[in-house]
Each structure stands twice: as structure tokens, then as C-alpha cells.
Amino acid sequence: MGKRVRKVIKAQHPASYTQVDPMRGVKSIAGIRIYDVGQGDAICVLDQDRKPFLQIDYGGKYSNPFASNDKVDERMPLKNVRLIMLTHWDEDHWCSASKNTLSKQRAWLVPRQRTSPRAALFSATLSQAYCVPETDVGKSIFFQAQNGDRVVFQKIAHMPEPTHEEDCNATGIAFAVENGNSVILLPGDASYDQVELFDNLVTSGKSLHAIVAFHHGSRRHWTTATHKYLRRWSALKPPGTVVFSYGKGNPYRHPRQENYRSSLSGWQHLLTPDLRGHGQSHEDILF
Numbered sequence: 001m002g003k004r005v006r007k008v009i010k011a012q013h014p015a016s017y018t019q020v021d022p023m024r025g026v027k028s029i030a031g032i033r034i035y036d037v038g039q040g041d042a043i044c045v046l047d048q049d050r051k052p053f054l055q056i057d058y059g060g061k062y063s064n065p066f067a068s069n070d071k072v073d074e075r076m077p078l079k080n081v082r083l084i085m086l087t088h089w090d091e092d093h094w095c096s097a098s099k100n101t102l103s104k105q106r107a108w109l110v111p112r113q114r115t116s117p118r119a120a121l122f123s124a125t126l127s128q129a130y131c132v133p134e135t136d137v138g139k140s141i142f143f144q145a146q147n148g149d150r151v152v153f154q155k156i157a158h159m160p161e162p163t164h165e166e167d168c169n170a171t172g173i174a175f176a177v178e179n180g181n182s183v184i185l186l187p188g189d190a191s192y193d194q195v196e197l198f199d200n201l202v203t204s205g206k207s208l209h210a211i212v213a214f215h216h217g218s219r220r221h222w223t224t225a226t227h228k229y230l231r232r233w234s235a236l237k238p239p240g241t242v243v244f245s246y247g248k249g250n251p252y253r254h255p256r257q258e259n260y261r262s263s264l265s266g267w268q269h270l271l272t273p274d275l276r277g278h279g280q281s282h283e284d285i286l287f
């Protein structure tokens with residue numbers, strides 16, 4: 001098999017975090033909203049009035065629920081969203097944005113990655129796209145609400161040399177949403193134990209409220225370290241929610257719920273295909 005063609009994302013401006021800060025007028029963080037997008041994920045962070053102000057991923061590839069482009073706007077409105085961020089540039093995490101006219105008018109803050117030509121082409125159509133500079137890799141960066149609630153994020157690893165194939169799952173951005181002492185982890189497709197920010201959170205004595213299953217609940221990259229990491233939380237906390245965002249009948253055989261049953265025993269599982277079954281486009285997880 002030949003080498004895949006890879007292109008670098010065109011978000012040229014290093015981030016000016018104060019310029020893109022989406023927290024203006026946000027008093028506190030109520031929780032997150034999980035959209036059913038089929039295979040992929042799309043999550044937004046909610047303010048005190050349960051209005052979304054920050055969008056994290058805007059995917060939906062295989063088995064997405066969007067019969068036409070205007071359904072994307074309708075089901076995942078960006079009206080109040082001030083900033084769109086991506087965990088990484090795999091298509092199942094951004095492809096609905098190319099169907100939503102509002103998305104291009106928003107500010108974007110993304111990881112700079114060497115990825116598919118389609119993603120690079122799309123990134124070039126964004127007028128306000130900022131990237132997390134490589135000098136910030138490993139740093140915890142945050143946006144803060146008036147009461148101190150925060151969205152914390154970290155670019156997990158450096159973009160490798162051009163001679164090396166980039167695993168975008170492992171070099172993207174991971175997120176934690178904090179309300180007081182309670183936290184929700186949004187890892188994208190990276191395993192929790194690869195994210196230093198997540199390690200710091202469990203050490204700092206926070207309590208885990210909900211977690212999105214990394215890589216749509218895939219068994220790939222699930223190791224003893226993953227299990228051990230999750231056990232550190234469950235030792236401290238009453239059961240919370242594990243979210244599995246995926247498309248029903250997907251060819252990757254996502255998700256593998258058994259892993260989570262053993263690591264976070266007693267936790268409730270929220271499956272995005274079930275939302276569609278109940279006629280819902282989303283479900284809120286509130287603190």
C-alpha cells in the first residue's frame with residue numbers, strides 16, 4: 001500500500017486565547033450537551049441558562065441523522081456559540097461544519113495537524129482559525145466563567161516530523177469541564193492515560209461527574225493503564241455517566257461497553273443511538 005497523502009491544517013495564526021475566549025457573560029457552567037451525530041462526536045458546553053457557548057467537535061459521518069444540510073443548523077445550532085474547537089482533525093469530528101453556513105463565521109481554535117487533504121482544504125476556508133502553538137503542547141490552558149467554573153484544555157503531543165505519519169488521535173486536544181470540584185472529561189479519541197491534564201485532575205482531588213468514552217468506546221488502545229486510570233476515579237466517587245458517541249451498526253464495532261463496566265462499575269451508560277430511538281437530537285449532562 002502506498003503512503004497516504006497528508007497535508008498540514010491551514011490555521012496559521014497562533015492562538016490569541018484572550019481574543020477567542022468564549023466566556024464573555026458566562027456566569028457559570030451548567031453542563032454539556034451531547035448531540036447524536038451518528039459515527040463521530042459533537043459536544044457543546046452550556047452556560048447558566050443551558051445555552052451553548054462553546055462547541056467541541058462538530059462531526060457526524062457514518063449513519064448521521066442529517067437528511068439535508070439545513071438539518072445540521074437545526075439540530076446543532078451555532079447561534080449562541082462563540083468558538084468552535086476540535087479535539088482533532090479526523091473527519092468524524094468536524095465534517096458537519098462544512099454543511100453549516102454559520103460555522104465559517106465563527107472563530108475556531110484547533111490543533112495544527114498533518115492530516116487528510118480534505119481537512120486541510122476545509123481549514124483553508126475558515127476566516128478566523130487559530131491553532132494551539134506547538135510551544136503550548138502539554139500546558140493546561142483554560143477559559144473561566146465569572147464564578148470560577150472552567151473549560152481546561154491541553155494539546156497532548158507535538159506534531160511529528162514530516163517523515164513520520166501523524167496519529168491525529170494522539171496529538172490533538174483533550175478537554176475537561178469543571179463546575180466547582182466536579183469535572184467532566186472529554187478526551188476525543190485519545191486514551192485518558194495519555195493526557196497529563198487528566199492525571200493532574202485525579203491527583204488534585206476533584207470528583208468525576210461524567211466521561212466521554214474515548215474513540216467512541218473503541219477497544220483499540222485500551223490498556224491496563226486505561227483501566228488503572230479509571231479505577232483511580234471510581235475509588236473516590238459515586239457512579240456518574242459514561243457517554244458513548246457512535247453510529248449504530250458502524251463497521252468498527254464501536255463501542256465496547258464491557259471495558260467500562262469493569263473499570264467504572266455501576267456507572268450509567270448513555271448511548272447516542274438511543275437518543276435517536278427516543279426522537280431526541282441531544283441529551284444534556286448537568287452538574
Ligand SMILES: [Zn+2]
Pocket residue numbers: 040041090092093189215216
Ligand atoms: Zn473519532
